[in-house]
Amino acid sequence: MSERFREVSRRIFSTLDIDEALFDAYSYLKGVMPLDGAFITSYDHGQKKARIIALAFEDGGFGLDEIIPLSDGTWDMMGEWHAESLHNPKPWIRDHKHPINKEFMRLVKRGLPSITYRSEAIQDACCTISCALKSKNTILGNLILAAEGESLYNDHHIEMMHEISEPFAIALANAMRFNDLVRDHQALQRDNRQMTGDVMIGAHGGLSEVSRLIEQVAPTESPVLLLGETGTGKEVVAGEIHKLSLRCKGPLIRLNCGAIPESLMDSELFGHQKGAFTGAFETSVGRFERASGGTLFLDEIGELPPAAQVKLLRVLQSGEFERVGGTQVMQADVRIIAATHRNLEAMVTEGTFRSDLWFRLHVFPLSIPPLRKRIEDIPAMVEHFIHRKSKEMNLPYRPSLADGALDALMDYPWPGNVRELQNLVERALILSGGRPLHFEALLNRPTPRAERKVWEVEEPLTGTFDEMSAAWIRRALILTEGKISGPNGAADRLGLHPNTLRSKMKKLGIEMARQPKMAPS
Numbered sequence: 001m002s003e004r005f006r007e008v009s010r011r012i013f014s015t016l017d018i019d020e021a022l023f024d025a026y027s028y029l030k031g032v033m034p035l036d037g038a039f040i041t042s043y044d045h046g047q048k049k050a051r052i053i054a055l056a057f058e059d060g061g062f063g064l065d066e067i068i069p070l071s072d073g074t075w076d077m078m079g080e081w082h083a084e085s086l087h088n089p090k091p092w093i094r095d096h097k098h099p100i101n102k103e104f105m106r107l108v109k110r111g112l113p114s115i116t117y118r119s120e121a122i123q124d125a126c127c128t129i130s131c132a133l134k135s136k137n138t139i140l141g142n143l144i145l146a147a148e149g150e151s152l153y154n155d156h157h158i159e160m161m162h163e164i165s166e167p168f169a170i171a172l173a174n175a176m177r178f179n180d181l182v183r184d185h186q187a188l189q190r191d192n193r194q195m196t197g198d199v200m201i202g203a204h205g206g207l208s209e210v211s212r213l214i215e216q217v218a219p220t221e222s223p224v225l226l227l228g229e230t231g232t233g234k235e236v237v238a239g240e241i242h243k244l245s246l247r248c249k250g251p252l253i254r255l256n257c258g259a260i261p262e263s264l265m266d267s268e269l270f271g272h273q274k275g276a277f278t279g280a281f282e283t284s285v286g287r288f289e290r291a292s293g294g295t296l297f298l299d300e301i302g303e304l305p306p307a308a309q310v311k312l313l314r315v316l317q318s319g320e321f322e323r324v325g326g327t328q329v330m331q332a333d334v335r336i337i338a339a340t341h342r343n344l345e346a347m348v349t350e351g352t353f354r355s356d357l358w359f360r361l362h363v364f365p366l367s368i369p370p371l372r373k374r375i376e377d378i379p380a381m382v383e384h385f386i387h388r389k390s391k392e393m394n395l396p397y398r399p400s401l402a403d404g405a406l407d408a409l410m411d412y413p414w415p416g417n418v419r420e421l422q423n424l425v426e427r428a429l430i431l432s433g434g435r436p437l438h439f440e441a442l443l444n445r446p447t448p449r450a451e452r453k454v455w456e457v458e459e460p461l462t463g464t465f466d467e468m469s470a471a472w473i474r475r476a477l478i479l480t481e482g483k484i485s486g487p488n489g490a491a492d493r494l495g496l497h498p499n500t501l502r503s504k505m506k507k508l509g510i511e512m513a514r515q516p517k518m519a520p521s
């Protein structure tokens with residue numbers, strides 16, 4: 001092992017910060033070769049993107065996350081070079097007419113979101129020597145060393161690059177893994193804060209019965225099934241149960257079963273071993289493992305595909321699971337809270353939800369009433385959302401309510417429930433400019449008589465879940481004259497993402513065309 005290799009390795013491995021490691025190595029290498037700047041780039045093979053993740057020059061080392069757009073042609077060329085580098089890693093020397101010079105580094109250092117050359121600043125030619133950084137069978141990125149001047153690198157430097165590429169590759173692999181872990185950790189903390197940091201308004205009002213049941217079930221280990229229309233606060237209730245449970249010091253992990261493609265569901269729930277399927281570059285921990293010692297909140301459980309229902313049932317029965325592609329049997333140490341806005345019982349009858357899984361989950365069903373059935377909570381909720389939203393939006397003002405504003409809110413049917421109310425308050429705050437808040441115009445509803453016709457029992461709410469959903473969607477579309485997205489669109493009223501609404505409409509065979517506004521009768 002050469003002294004050079006030892007010294008570069010020592011400097012690189014003395015820190016987990018890739019920018020610091022690069023700068024330390026740069027400072028040493030500057031004494032033994034022509035060098036004005038060093039870069040580490042990484043590749044996102046799935047998205048065909050390269051990123052500058054660290055650079056070093058005389059002023060210091062800088063960590064970045066700057067995407068470098070690559071044309072298909074460049075990506076293909078890189079692909080060939082990478083394929084060759086996997087078997088025969090060969091450093092690459094280039095002279096540049098448009099140099100990666102100090103000005104370029106200065107721009108990068110300033111953290112400009114898009115790096116642009118300024119032609120007058122490009123004065124000196126520069127040359128680079130690059131090598132691929134390889135970890136196991138993947139090219140993770142490149143190390144690029146640059147010096148001002150022409151043809152400064154030669155075979156001797158190629159040999160040096162060969163030598164130092166290995167510790168750099170290990171450092172890059174570690175830094176990428178470390179960053180992933182930090183990102184995962186931050187996301188988990190954010191989720192946890194969001195779910196357990198929410199105050200449940202109405203605990204002594206319209207949700208007092210729910211609150212009483214939460215207190216009873218929270219300290220047990222029983223699964224809880226939360227039932228309620230979209231936006232009623234099922235996630236908030238799950239957070240309350242976790243907070244009051246014996247597992248409150250453990251994590252609260254959420255999985256939206258409706259948001260994960262069927263092909264990835266097993267891996268999301270149980271994790272996977274490296275190489276378990278194409279694209280499984282690293283071993284991944286699933287939600288069951290992440291929630292260990294805490295609570296796993298399975299939102300939209302009615303959307304769980306049949307194959308995943310079987311696997312979930314198995315874990316609930318045996319308390320054991322395996323990672324996809326793994327052989328080790330793991331013990332599940334989680335309390336399950338599931339939630340749905342669908343009629344699971346009807347799904348069981350239809351055969352779209354397994355009856356054995358339903359029995360397992362239906363130990364303690366807890367129904368959360370829609371907002372229109374607890375309008376007494378609206379004043380406190382509005383107060384809460386004004387306070388929270390103006391803080392989140394950094395508004396310099398905290399407006400009061402205009403006369404009659406609350407009456408308008410309490411007289412509205414709230415098809416999107418608390419989420420719709422929250423969005424409405426946010427919109428009113430933005431529009432208010434500090435003046436007292438009015439809501440009537442934002443509710444954009446038809447005349448009271450027409451509204452009664454639309455919302456009240458003109459069509460009794462009976463039938464299958466799909467029939468009822470279709471009726472609700474049609475009503476929202478009538479009220480918005482067929483407008484789907486944007487403020488006061490049907491998606492907004494129903495508390496759904498416009499694309500989710502469109503796909504539901506397609507599934508339920510509801511016409512997309514704008515409909516004439518319903519005439520008051």
Ligand SMILES: Nc1ncnc2c1ncn2[C@@H]1O[C@H](COP(=O)(O)OP(=O)(O)OP(=O)(O)O)[C@@H](O)[C@H]1O
Pocket residue numbers: 198199200201202207228229230231232233234235236237299340341384418419422
């Ligand atoms: N009782 C409540 N007190 C305070 N905020 C609430 C309450 N209920 C709901 N919210 C707020 O309303 C929004 C929607 O609530 P949540 O996500 O819990 O509804 P959900 O029933 O889980 O909806 P979905 O069925 O669409 O998943 C959240 O921002 C939540 O903080």
